[in-house]
Each structure stands twice: as C-alpha cells, then as structure tokens.
Amino acid sequence: MQVYFSPYSPFVRKVLVCAAELGIAIERLPCAAHPVTRDQAIVALNPLGKVPTLLNSDGEALYDSRVICEYLDATSANPHLFPIQSPARWQSLREQALADGLLEAAVLMRYEQVVRPEELRYQPWYEGQHAKVISSLDQFEAWVPDFGERVDIGTISVACALGYLDLRFPGEGWRSRENLAAWYASFSERPSMSGTRHPQA
Numbered sequence: 001m002q003v004y005f006s007p008y009s010p011f012v013r014k015v016l017v018c019a020a021e022l023g024i025a026i027e028r029l030p031c032a033a034h035p036v037t038r039d040q041a042i043v044a045l046n047p048l049g050k051v052p053t054l055l056n057s058d059g060e061a062l063y064d065s066r067v068i069c070e071y072l073d074a075t076s077a078n079p080h081l082f083p084i085q086s087p088a089r090w091q092s093l094r095e096q097a098l099a100d101g102l103l104e105a106a107v108l109m110r111y112e113q114v115v116r117p118e119e120l121r122y123q124p125w126y127e128g129q130h131a132k133v134i135s136s137l138d139q140f141e142a143w144v145p146d147f148g149e150r151v152d153i154g155t156i157s158v159a160c161a162l163g164y165l166d167l168r169f170p171g172e173g174w175r176s177r178e179n180l181a182a183w184y185a186s187f188s189e190r191p192s193m194s195g196t197r198h199p200q201a
Helices: 010-022 065-075 088-114 123-147 153-168 178-187
Strands: 002-005 027-030 053-055
Touching: 002 010, 010 065, 010 088, 010 153, 065 088, 065 153, 088 123, 088 153, 123 153, 123 178, 153 178
Parallel strands: 002 027
Antiparallel strands: 002 053
C-alpha cells in the first residue's frame, strides 16, 4: 500500500501510527499538498486534494484519515484499534472525533498564520479556533483516567493531536494539564509514535 504523505500532517501521522501498531508496511509518496495550490496528482485520486490519500493493494484510493485507519484495522491480521463492542467503541470514536476537531481548528489557525496574507487576517476568527483547542484540551485532561493503557483509535488520535501542537504551537503550554502531560509522555515512547515524529519545522 502507498500513502500520499506530508511529514508535517498530523492526519498522515495518525495513519502511520495505526499502520505501525498493526504491523502494516506503507510506502510514503511525496507530494505537494496545499490548501490553495493543490497537487493535481492527489486531486486525480481524491477530489479534495488532501493528505492522507491511501492507495490500497488493489489501486483503489481511500480517504480521509478516519476511513484509512479503519480500513487498515479491518484488513489487518490482528484488528484491535477499533473496538467492536459498546461502550468501548463509542468511547474511542468520541475521542477520535474530538482529537480530529482539535486538529482541524489548529490547522486552520496555522493556515491563518502562514497562508492568508497578513492584511486579510481576522483575529476574532483565529481566536474562535483557538478556543476550540483550549476546550478540547480541557476535556482530554478530564478523560485521562479513561485512557488507561489503551492503544486504540481514540488514544492514538489524541496523542497525534498533542504532537501537532508541539510542532506548530510550542508556546501553547498544554502541559499545564498535568495528567494529560504525564499520559502523553508515556504514550509517546511507543515505537509507533517515536518512529513517526514530525521533523522540526
């Protein structure tokens, strides 16, 4: 399998972490994904022109990260990242949804900083996105006792979201949430996490 890849995308990282946990090898295809100037090689496979876009062994394109991660788990020899039974299933999917929402807000903040011309930036909009990040982090802090030793789509998504904040917003200070910081310090030592770290921008 192959995935169109950006080393700075937290959604790509989530796919790579899941693949590593499942023991699945995925070839990383370089690309020039961009929210304005889209990479036409990706657009030909994914009309959104976004990463990650996966090509499976049949040459079929799959997107987005949520679909790809579930596909990897479902087709692996030892699926275990998506719990089948409730309430564990809904717990992990809810964690993934909130982590993805935090990332979507953080990515929009990043685009506002580096893609939008300075004279067109709208500070209240930026602050609104940042408020989503803050409330999500507060919720994760409350959920830490539920994380335990779990390694599933929920905890992987949360860890990748925190890693992206470290990359793009190192001054965010999210580690003031001590329980969340302690959990992440341990989880980030997993080989799947250490092997997919973002390069320093």
